[in-house]
Amino acid sequence: MASRNQELFERSQRRIPGGVNSPVRAFKAVGGTPVFCKRGQGPRFWDADDKPYIDYVGSWGPLILGHAHPEVVAAVQEAAARGLSFGAPTEQELEIAELLCELVPSMEQVRLVSSGTEATMSAIRLARGFTGRSRIVKFEGCYHGHADSLLVKAGSGALTFGQPSSAGIPPEAAAHTLVLEYNNAEALEQTFAQGGRDIAAVIVEPVAGNMNLILPRPDFLKVLRDLCSAHGSVLIFDEVMTGFRVGLGGAQAYFGITPDLTTLGKVIGGGMPVGAFGGRRDIMQCIAPLGPVYQAGTLSGNPVAVAAGLATLRLVQAPGFYDRLAASTRQLTEGLAVAARTAGTPFSAQAIGGMFGLYFRASPPQSYAEVMECDKEAFNLFFHAMLEEGVYFAPSAFEAGFVSAAHGPDELAATVAAANRVLARGRR
Ligand code: KE4
Numbered sequence: 001m002a003s004r005n006q007e008l009f010e011r012s013q014r015r016i017p018g019g020v021n022s023p024v025r026a027f028k029a030v031g032g033t034p035v036f037c038k039r040g041q042g043p044r045f046w047d048a049d050d051k052p053y054i055d056y057v058g059s060w061g062p063l064i065l066g067h068a069h070p071e072v073v074a075a076v077q078e079a080a081a082r083g084l085s086f087g088a089p090t091e092q093e094l095e096i097a098e099l100l101c102e103l104v105p106s107m108e109q110v111r112l113v114s115s116g117t118e119a120t121m122s123a124i125r126l127a128r129g130f131t132g133r134s135r136i137v138k139f140e141g142c143y144h145g146h147a148d149s150l151l152v153k154a155g156s157g158a159l160t161f162g163q164p165s166s167a168g169i170p171p172e173a174a175a176h177t178l179v180l181e182y183n184n185a186e187a188l189e190q191t192f193a194q195g196g197r198d199i200a201a202v203i204v205e206p207v208a209g210n211m212n213l214i215l216p217r218p219d220f221l222k223v224l225r226d227l228c229s230a231h232g233s234v235l236i237f238d239e240v241m242t243g244f245r246v247g248l249g250g251a252q253a254y255f256g257i258t259p260d261l262t263t264l265g266k267v268i269g270g271g272m273p274v275g276a277f278g279g280r281r282d283i284m285q286c287i288a289p290l291g292p293v294y295q296a297g298t299l300s301g302n303p304v305a306v307a308a309g310l311a312t313l314r315l316v317q318a319p320g321f322y323d324r325l326a327a328s329t330r331q332l333t334e335g336l337a338v339a340a341r342t343a344g345t346p347f348s349a350q351a352i353g354g355m356f357g358l359y360f361r362a363s364p365p366q367s368y369a370e371v372m373e374c375d376k377e378a379f380n381l382f383f384h385a386m387l388e389e390g391v392y393f394a395p396s397a398f399e400a401g402f403v404s405a406a407h408g409p410d411e412l413a414a415t416v417a418a419a420n421r422v423l424a425r426g427r428r
Contacts, residue, residue: 004048008036024060029396030380035387040067042406045392053392054411056332056401060394061209061241061266064325064354065315066406072270072311079307085299093301096310100268100276103313104249106258110278111287112301116240116265117145119275120203122287122295123261124149127201127234129293130283137191137202138162139182141211141368144203144238144263154179182208183216183367185223196231201261203236206251209400210241211371213350213357215364221257228260234283240265240275241400244313246353247322254353270312272305321405325354328412329403332356335416343423346375356401358393371398382422389418 002010012019020026020034027034035047043066044052055067065072079092093112101107113119124136124147136149144150152162152174162177164170180187182204192199206221208214228235237259242251244267252259261279268274278284286293299305316322333349333356340347350357350364359365360375360382379397386393391414394401 003033005036006033008048009033024394024396024399027395029398030383032384032387034395035392042066042068043404043408043411051390053387053390054407054415055392056403056415057392057394058402058404059266059271060399061245061355061402062269062271064245064267064402064404065270065312066404069270069311069315069406071315072308075307075311076272076304079304082303084304085302087298090301090303090306092303092306092310096268096274096301096306096313099310099313100264100278103317104243104252104262104264104278106252106260106280107262107278108281109284110276111284111295112306113275113277113295113297114273114299114302114305115145115275116238116263117147117275118297119240119263119265119277120144120150120236120238121147123236123263123277124201124203125295126277126283126287126293127236127261129291130286131200131232131234133198133200133233134176135178135195135198136176136200137178137180137188139204139208140179141182141214141371142203142205142208142238143210144205145240148173149177150203152177152179181367181369182211182214183220185217185219188220188223188227192227192231192233196227196233199228199231199233201234201236202228203238205241206237206239206255206257206259207242207246207352207355209355210398211368212359212365212374212398213352213355213400214366214368214371215350215352216255217366221255225257225259234261235259236261236263238263241355242353243267244316245355245402248316267312267316268309269305270308272308273299273302274305274309315405322353325403325405326351328407329354329356331409331412332403332407332415333358335412336419339416339419339423342420343426345378345423347423354403356403358401360397382419385422385425386415386418389422391415391418 153165243264265275329351360378365371
């Protein structure tokens, strides 16, 4: 008998392209039918067939407190009862702006938007307006949302300009984007030596979480910072994923590197649509209505979404919150690595704060090329076998995973026990 997930997926494909509102949800990378989520509570959600799953996606990062945290839900209900939106300033968006600038000291001013894409698109436009330059640099394998100038893949030559990585993007929209190899400090130095004065901005995921998890090499971010400073280019840390995920001050605090602009999303909305971009006051002063760089949004700073964000940001400031979260994440990755070693499966894993990478490869990759060496088929078999066991990992070998404060010892132990069963069967 067809499961309710299958029925819903067949129906949804009639009215929604691919049956989903964001491509990665369609299970194209892993095959099979996506599970439809019916309700969530803490570390779990239940699908349309009422099957429970321990959830390591957490809406792709926002749910650092787990599903339906009572204090977040209460804050949303209370805000909604006072009005869903005003399109006018509210005290709550001022509160979250002040809190973000307090917790992320490099942000002297901040502008709220409704998604990570809006945040990065606006930050790029702002950097271009501030510098009067057009050229930007991004890194292969890093994802910054779907703005035209950022959906760009490496050009034919190592230092040639990008080509659109999506249909519908005019070549000229990609022509100003240079795509370099993540963690390659030498290519960075060469690029700036050749034309640093023409570079408006470099945008980087300080910990890459969109080509599975790749940690920055020790010198990479420092070289990036020094080169941008020397050439008057704006360094943008895209912390939509790492912000309040790898630690309270994000990756910039973790690695001690101060960007000029930071983009945020996910955790700062606690599961509701909130993004933000902010940084140096002299740069932020260029944004309308103060300056010539236009940016706007009907629901920017929406009071109900901000209420969820404020409740979340208050709770993550609890003493020891990130130490406990990092310890849980390490317990998961170490347990999975032991299970794989026992089964003789080429596998590695690593964690930073509340995010992790799983690799069917003997050691954690340090570059996009090394990520491509991971055994994708092995991951897909593992993914589906764990799904049967009631464990939900990201439905792609090229995504990071997330642990929440709601994942307790029982969930972590159950996950590792399931992995032992799955890997021991040889049916990864
Ligand atoms: P959104 O527009 O999806 O809110 O944010 C875009 C974005 C920007 N920057 C970084 C570093 C991001 O990771 C993202 C979005 N992340 C993906 C996860 N790989 C969202 C999942 C999806 O696309 O459905």
